[in-house]
Every structure is written in structure tokens, then in C-alpha cells.
Amino acid sequence: MELSVCSRQSTVSKTKDKKLPTANCLLPTSSLPIAYCQLSTVTSSIVNCLLVAIFCLLPFTFCFAYVATAEEEPIICQANNIEYSKDGKKMIASGDVRITYKGIKLTCDRLKIDAQTKDAYARGNVVLSEEGSRLVGENLIYNLDTKEGSLDNASLFSPVWYGKGKKISKVSDNEFKVSQGYITTCDPRHPHCADYRISSQKIDITLGQRVQAKNVFFWLGKVPIFYFPFYSYSLKDNRPHIRVIPGHSKEWGAFLKTASRFNIGEGEGHINLDYYERKGMGEGVDYKYNSIFGEGELNTYYIYERDRLKAEGEPAERERYKLELKHHYEIDEDTNLRFEYHKLRDKDFNKDYFYSEYEQEKQPESYLSLTYSPGSYILSAKVKKQVNDFWTVTEQLPELKFELSETRLGESDFYFKNESSFNNFCKKAANRDASGGTIDKVGDEKARRLDTYNQLSYQITRLWNWLDVRPYVGTRQTYYNRDKNGKGDLLRGIYYGGVDLSTRFYRVFDFKSDFLGIEVNKLKHIIKPKASYNYIREPKLPSSRLFQFDSVDDISGKNAVTLTLENILQTRRRVRKFSENKNLGEVYPLYNVEEREEEEIVNLADLTIEADYYMHHREGHPHQLSDIKGDLDLNPYDWLNIDVGTVYDSYAGHFKEMNADLTAKGEKWGFTLSNRYQRSESCELSAELDYALNSLWKIGIYERYDFIKQKNWDSGGYSMVHGYRIVHELPCWIVELNYDYKKIDATQRKNNSTVWLIFRIKALPGEAVEISK
Secondary structure (H helix, E strand, O other), rough: OOOOEOOOOHHHHHHHOOOOOOOOOOOOOOOOOOEEEEOOOHHHHHHHHHHHHHHHHHHOOEEEEEEEOOOOOOOEEEEEEEEEEEEOOOEEEEEEEEEEEEEEEEEEEEEEEOOOOOOOEEEEEEEEEEEEEEEEEEEEEOOOOEEEEEEEEEEEOOOOOOOEEEEEEOOOOOOOEEEEEEEOOOOOOOOOOEEEEEEEEEEEEOOOHHHHEEEEEEEEEEEEEEEEEEEEEEEOOOOOEEEEEEEEEOOEEEEEEEEEEEEEOEEEEEEEEEEEEOEEEEEEEEEEEEEEOOEEEEEEEEEEEOOOOOOOOOOOOEEEEEEEEEEEEOOOOOOEEEEEEEEOOOOOOOHHHHHHHHOOOOOOOEEEEEOOOOOOOEEEEEEEOOOOOOEEEEEEEEEEEEEEEEOOOOOOEEEEEEEEEEEEEEEEOOEEEEEEEOOOOOOOOOEEEEEEEEEEEEEEEEEEOOEEEEEEEEEEEEEEOOOOOOOOOEEEEEEEEEEEEEEEEEEEEEEOOHHHHHHHEEEEEEEEEEEEEEOOOOOOOHHHHHOOOOOHHHOOOOEEEEEEEEEEEEEEEEEEEEEHHHHHHOOOHHHHHHEEEEEEEEEEEEEEEEEEEEOOOOEEOOOEEEOEEEEEEEEEOOOEEEEEEEEEEEEEEEEEEEEEEEEEEEEOOOEEEEEEOOOOHHHHHHHHEEEEEEOOOOEEEEEEEEHHHHHHHHHOOOEEEEEEEEEEEEOOOEEEEEEEEEEOOOOEEEEEEEEEEEEEEEEEEEEEEEEEO
């Protein structure tokens, strides 16, 4: 093959054996590419001078080439040396070669490229970079147009995932095949990376979609831990395919909980297979789906218990299970369909095996509802059914409801509000106890009810330029087909009336201070008093004759004034804001915050006091003044918030309830102190501290103590909980050690202590490998 090289002469020189020194070259984008250097026709002396200057500058220059056919984006090439074939269709570059073409960047030691077919052959220190991926290896065969090819002894770098193999083939724009290799989320470029990896003879990777492989080994360092005949992992999120939790507890004994993740279309699920030394084998399937008819989840679990700890006389073997289905279908922007079904074998099943779900919802409801809410009103239909007969449930077969929010009538200042509903109630009592035994069942309470509430109000704004007035009248008419005594066709009428008075005063003080570090730049004091008079006429049909299905059935007369006073102190100051430091967070997520300051208006203090004064004596309440409610919110510093809520009995002279929270947060630490107080029942104090010692270590302490329950331990309930944790960050992993202690059974004085050792993959923070005892 005859080649042309960049030359200092004005004509193309042809050579087979001799290479000329490097020079600047330009390949035009019209017709066939040729190399040329343009010289002006000048005198011989000027030419000689220019030639001497060119040869002096040649050692400090690169060759630049633009290779293209007509109307095509050019291939831009930089190298120490570039050679061309006689017809100009092929190019050979060597020495620090750099290619740029249609978003592709290719660097190597030596490159051969065909300008027509766009086939490229690269050798030595090959790096192929495209959007979302980077390939590094030795020998590359690649087509710049189809973006397909292969690379020997290659490594693949993409967001989150890394791959390495004897050969990596790129079969489409975002599809790769790794031969005799592995994938991992540990960055192999890190010198101290104690990595894990997933290896196979053939791994298929579709960036942003999925990883698939057969006959897969999971390695931790140089040790194979697991084998899977088939592996499929979605790259649409950062969660692992397998979850394994070994551990030990007093109730279960030694246990091993496993969950294998699978995907069907847009849905995702887990196959759960668990072993409990003192219970037996448990299995189940969890599946979350998303379709054109909505989204939802299915949860199932089954275990045949062979309980070795059961007391004499209690069944040691029994079936326990659950079946749960939740579905939500957004038919259009205004219409929603919801369905929930919860079938449990016994009332303690979730408490024993899924405690976090039990804490969120101790008695899940099974229902079907359809809601239409275009804006000013809501129209809904609901059916609720008793599915588990160990819980008392008020069935609604069905409930039809219409709610019209306060709507302005034309251009007037009148507003109208309506709430109407029809219910076919059936209150079914439980007929089984916690262990599944039959109990004497109370008769069902059945009734149909048609209820409507209508309210008309008038809004007067800025009366006398300072007072807002809102009078209203309302009526509730309710039909019952029967009462407790069996008497039918009852009509109850209740009449409402009242007025709301409110205003707002403020004054700005030209005051600046930095006392105790509390920054104040002018001070604005806002006072917002409000008085509401509410009247409800005593219904002629007393609630004692009615089945109590909900609050509508328990309405009594009222004649009271509600007094509310709110005081606010505002100022303008610089506020520190903490946000993720993305440059640091990719490496050290435990220490990934950065600080900035913004000026804004803040409430230094916000105090609200509210009480009801009744014009009549209430049954069971000797005084006309209700308990006084208070709420105080303090923000003395941008890193500190104090929130206190109280209920005070003014006649007895003591607080009945008090909830207080202190929250403080700095760049490297966070602290929370909380108190929950109910007179004669509980006084719980809890505190939590998190502190980042440095970029690699973080500690946490949690304490909770109930003074009243500890004093009256024999009456039941826990009295104390405390926990400690240490978090250490490695290049690929976050390791967390937790210890918790709590009293869980007052009658038997049982204590429970748990130790967790949790390994989290940094690139996959949503899941963890957890070892507990």
C-alpha cells in the first residue's frame, strides 16, 4: 500500500520506506482527503527562511487530520505521526493518537482507520469513551458509525457498575457482552478496595436497563461465597438482587432470611425463603407491579410452625400465613381507584414476623374506593368488609359521599358548603381471640344512614380596616332506618350557628443585636387574636339511642366561645444551609455536606394559646373553661429548633399533657431530645446523637427512658431502650455495628438485646447484608 505523509513540500510525496518528520496537516472535507501544505509563491530566499523555521518548529507540533466525505461530520485525529494511502481512503496514526467523532473519543498508541467504512483498529493503551461508558483495553476492533466492536483484556466503566473480561464486545449503542469476566460496584482503580464481584463466562449488560448471566459466582475478595444458575439484575435502580440476613433471637433461635429479587416487565418482586430454628421454614412472594391499569403490590407469606417454646396445653404446630394486595389506579387526573385486601391467619402474625408493618398499621383495613375530585368538590364511593374475624370491623356496604368545599356564590361574599353521605353500616364484632380460639360473638349492629350538612357563611374582610368577620349558619339532617331498640325511620335535625372574628396587628422595631450569638436585624412583632362562637342545638334524638359507627352519630349540643391568641417574633438574618457536596459525596457519603449562607425571614418565636369557654355546664365536666392548649416554636439559631405542645388543666393547676422536642444539627453532628408526658400514665424521655468523627467514622447513641413505667413496672409496658452504633466507611462498603437493648415484657420481666452487623454497598445504599443476634 502506498502512503502519503505530511510533508513540507507543496506536492504530495509518495514513499514506501522513508518517513518524513512530523508536521501540521489538514484534511479537507470535500471530495477525497489529501494532505497538503500551502506555501505562497515568493522569492527563493524567503522560501528558504520559511523552510528553516518549519524544521525548527516540527519537533514541537502534532499532526492534525480532518477525514470526511462530502456532507459528513469529519473524523478529527491528533497524533505524533499520520500516514495516508495513495487513494486517501485509509489512514495510519501513531504516537499519542486521539480521535473525536460524533461524541466518541478514542485514544491509543497506534490506529488504522478506513475513512469510507469507518472501521477502526487500535492497539496499545486503548481508551474508548462515549456518553455513559468507558472501555479500557489492549486491542480494539470498532466501527465508528454502528458503534459496534470488541476489545481484548478490557475493562468497562459505567455509572455505579464496573466490568472486566478477557474480551468485551459492544453489540449496540448501549449493549455490552463480557466474556470470561466479572462485574462489580467496587472501583478497581482504588488501591485499597477489598472488592466483591459477580463472575461468569458470559455477562450481558444493557446500560440503564439490565445485567444478565448464567452460572454465576459471587466472590468476596478471592473467596467464592454463593453460586446462582441464573442472574438477572435491573440497572434502573441501585438495589442488589440477593438479600441475606443471618442472625439469632430468643423467639426464633438461629435464623436465616433470604430474598431473591426478580423482574417481570415493569414489575419487581422478591422470593422469600427463611429458616427459623424454633419455628420452621417460611416462604413467600412479594411483588410490586406497574401496568396501564395502575400500580400495586402483592405480599404473601406462609409458615407451618413447629414451636418448641410453646407452654404446655398450647398447640405446638399450626399454620400461619398472610395474603395482602394493594392497588391504585389513576383513571384520569381527577379519578382514582384504590383497593386493599388483607387476609391474616391470626392477629399477631405481622407482629411476630413483620414488626415494622405492624407498627405502621396494627389493624389493616380491606376496602375498595373510587374517588372523583375535579377541584371544588369530591365525589366518592367506598366498600369496606370484615375479612379477618378476630377484629371488630364496621362494614360499609357501601358508603356514598359528596363533599363541596366552601364555594363563593357568584360575585357576592356568601359562601356555601355541603357534606352529604349515605352509609349501609354493619358493625361486626370479633369472634376469635389472638390464638385463633372461638369466643362468644356479640350480635351485629346494622343500620342505614343518610346524612347531609349544609352551611352558609358570609365573609367580611377588613371591617373598619382591621377586623375580619365570618358569620355562618348550618343544618344537619340525618335519617336512620333503625336505632338500638329496633325502632325504625328516625329523622334527626341539628342546627348550627356561629361567627369567627379575627384580626392582625404588627409593629417593627429598628433593633439589632447579636446577644448570645442570636442574630437580630430588626424585629417584627405580630399579634393575631381570634374569637369563634359556635352553637349546636341539642338534638332531640340523643346519641345514646343510636349505634355508634362514627363521629356523626355522637353529636351533642354545644354553646361555646373559642379564644385563640398567637404571638410571632420575626427577624431577617443569614441562615446556614447544608446540602450534598457532590464532589465529596461520591467518595465519602458519611461526610458529604457543604455549607452556604442565605438571608431570609425567620420566626424567632411563635406562641399560640387556645381555650374553649362553654356557656353551659357539660356532663362530666364541672367547669365551664376547657383545658388550655399551648404551642411554642423557637428558632434562636439556624441550627436549633425547640417545639413544645401542652395541655393545661387550669382548675387542677397541673399539665395533663406535654410534648417537647429539641432538634439541633451541625455540619458533622445531629442531636434530638424529646419528652412525651401524660399525667399518671407515662413520662418518656428520649435522646439521640449522631456525630461524624471524620470522613470515615461516624458514631450514634440513642436512649429512651420512661420514668412512670419504670416506677410502676409491674403494671405493664417497657421502661427503657438504649442503642449504640458505629459506622465505618470503606472504599466499596459502609459497615455499621448496632447494639439495642429494651425491656419488652413487663409481666415476665423479659429483656431483649440485639446486635446487628450491617454491610452496605456504597453504590447500592437501599439494601444491606445484615447479621443480627
